[in-house]
Amino acid sequence: xxxxxxxxxxxxxxxxxxxxxxxxxxxxxxxxxxxxxxxxxxxxxxxxxxxxxxxxxxxxxxxxxxxxxxxxxxxxxxxxxxxxxxxxxxxxxxxxxxxxxxxxxxxxxxxxxxxxxxxxxxxxxxxxxxxxxxxxxxxxxxxxxxxxxxxxxxxxxxxxxx
Amino acid sequence: xxxxxxxxxxxxxxxxxxxxxxxxxxxxxxxxxxxxxxxxxxxxxxxxxxxxxxxxxxxxxxxxxxxxxxxxxxxxxxxxxxxxxxxxxxxxxxxxxxxxxxxxxxxxxxxxxxxxxxxxxxxxxxxxxxxxxxxxxxxxxxxxxxxxxxxxxxxxxxxxxx
Numbered sequence: 001x002x003x004x005x006x007x008x009x010x011x012x013x014x015x016x017x018x019x020x021x022x023x024x025x026x027x028x029x030x031x032x033x034x035x036x037x038x039x040x041x042x043x044x045x046x047x048x049x050x051x052x053x054x055x056x057x058x059x060x061x062x063x064x065x066x067x068x069x070x071x072x073x074x075x076x077x078x079x080x081x082x083x084x085x086x087x088x089x090x091x092x093x094x095x096x097x098x099x100x101x102x103x104x105x106x107x108x109x110x111x112x113x114x115x116x117x118x119x120x121x122x123x124x125x126x127x128x129x130x131x132x133x134x135x136x137x138x139x140x141x142x143x144x145x146x147x148x149x150x151x152x153x154x155x156x157x158x159x160x161x162x
Numbered sequence: 163x164x165x166x167x168x169x170x171x172x173x174x175x176x177x178x179x180x181x182x183x184x185x186x187x188x189x190x191x192x193x194x195x196x197x198x199x200x201x202x203x204x205x206x207x208x209x210x211x212x213x214x215x216x217x218x219x220x221x222x223x224x225x226x227x228x229x230x231x232x233x234x235x236x237x238x239x240x241x242x243x244x245x246x247x248x249x250x251x252x253x254x255x256x257x258x259x260x261x262x263x264x265x266x267x268x269x270x271x272x273x274x275x276x277x278x279x280x281x282x283x284x285x286x287x288x289x290x291x292x293x294x295x296x297x298x299x300x301x302x303x304x305x306x307x308x309x310x311x312x313x314x315x316x317x318x319x320x321x322x323x324x
Contacts (some may be wrong), residue, residue, distance in 0.1 A: 014229040029232025037233055044234040045227040065207040065224050067176040067240050070191025071199055072206040078229050096315035099303065103312040110308055113298040122301075129307025135279075138295040141261065141272040145291025149272075150265040153258035 002047035002058070004039040007031050010047055013058045017080040021115060045077060048097055050090045057081035059094040066108055073109035074102040095128065113138070164209035164220070166201040169193050172209055175220045179242040183277060207239060210259055212252045219243035221256040228270055235271035236264040257290065275300070 002010060011031055018024045037044050050057040057080050064075040076098055081090045102110045111133075114121050122132075141149060164172060173193055180186045199206050212219040219242050226237040238260060243252045264272045273295075276283050284294075303311060 018230060023230070026230045029229060033232025034229075037227070044225055060227070060229055062227050063206055063224070064226065064237065065199070065222070065239055066191075067196075067222055068180065068185070068188045068191060070195025075226065077227055092314070093316070096311050099308055099311035100315040103309060108304060110303040110311075111300055113295075113300045116297050116299055125301045128303060128311055130301040130303045133275075133300040133302055135277055136275040136300060137278055138273055138275045138298060138300070139284075139287045139292040140295055141290060141292045142270060146261055146272055147265060149258050149261040149290055152254070153262035154255070 002038075002049050004035060006047070006049060006055070007034050007038070009049065009055050010034055010038075010058060010060070013055075013080050014078065016082070017078055020080075021118075048094065050081065050085075050094055052085060052088075052090070056085035057090050057094060059098055061098055063105075063107070064109075064111065069108040071106060071108045073107045073111060074098060074105075076110070076112035079112070091124065092128075164200075164211050166197060168209070168211060168217070169196050169200070171211065171217050172196055172200075172220060172222070175217075175242050176222075176240065178244070179240055182242075183280075210256065212243065212247075212256055214247060214250075214252070218247035219252050219256060221260055223260055225267075225269070226271075226273065231270040233268060233270045235269045235273060236260060236267075238272070238274035241274070253286065254290075 008031060011029060011034055014029060014034075015024065015027055018027045038047060045060050045062040047058055047060045049055045050059075058078070059076060060078040061074050061076045063072045065072050076095075079091060079094055081094070099110050112125075114125060170193060173191065173196055176191060176196075177186065177189055180189045200209060207222050207224040209220055209222045211217045212221075220240070221238060222240040223236050223238045225234045227234050238257075241253060241256055243256070261272050274287075276287065
């Protein structure tokens with residue numbers, strides 16, 4: 001697993017992946033953000049680096065949860081292999097590492113999301129036996145609409161007191 | 163937030179929601195599973211109950227993570243309101259409660275998935291300002307294919323030693 005001094009490497013990979021995804025303008029994470037959220041008092045995700053004469057790729061993941069199974073799963077937020085290191089099974093090895101962890105930790109599922117135009121990645125995922133959750137769409141609330149909904153919270157209505 | 167003695171209520175809601183989603187045959191969680199994974203040494207998700215003369219709904223969520231933001235988010239796995247309690251703002255109050263937590267905890271995003279045929283829910287989510295992540299599809303590895311990939315893991319290739 002990665003260590004705090006890998007943070008610059010991790011941020012470099014995050015930016016390279018975002019560039020490939022044509023989403024680089026969305027990256028606002030700083031090294032301090034990653035250090036605090038990945039290696040602070042409450043780590044929110046885990047990172048594994050692939051190495052071959054230095055780091056050539058990474059996978060970043062966290063535990064999700066299935067109420068249908070009553071068990072945690074693993075959600076892979078990012079997987080990336082540098083262009084010059086592709087075609088040598090590095091991506092597959094990273095996926096296998098995370099799958100191994102999932103099984104060891106009693107997780108029922110290993111999941112991730114892919115951009116619909118990334119046909120090469122989709123073919124790879126299908127070759128592993130992964131199934132597309134085609135009938136589901138993720139919705140996201142962020143920025144002002146998130147703040148607006150948060151402000152609408154009235155303590156007495158929704159919740160059983162802790 | 164819910165307590166261990168709410169587990170039977172939570173499992174009841176999980177099953178009612180699954181029935182509505184036409185996925186009841188996929189539910190294999192038991193009360194023991196939920197107790198261990200939600201209220202054990204490492205709780206994998208949090209639950210809030212909506213009450214009105216007894217429990218009428220729930221939301222179950224956990225922290226996800228965004229590498230683009232370098233911050234955690236909140237992922238809502240389940241939200242459910244009993245039919246007889248609908249139309250009174252209970253769902254909105256549950257969503258607002260979770261949004262409030264997200265803001266308080268410095269999360270950049272609040273996300274969830276919806277079945278594409280659930281047009282009533284989709285209209286509700288859009289009314290909150292949520293954006294559909296239409297260009298992404300979730301892939302899932304489970305059962306035998308997950309075990310097969312886990313078995314393919316060879317310690318030396320993928321990973322920087324811990």
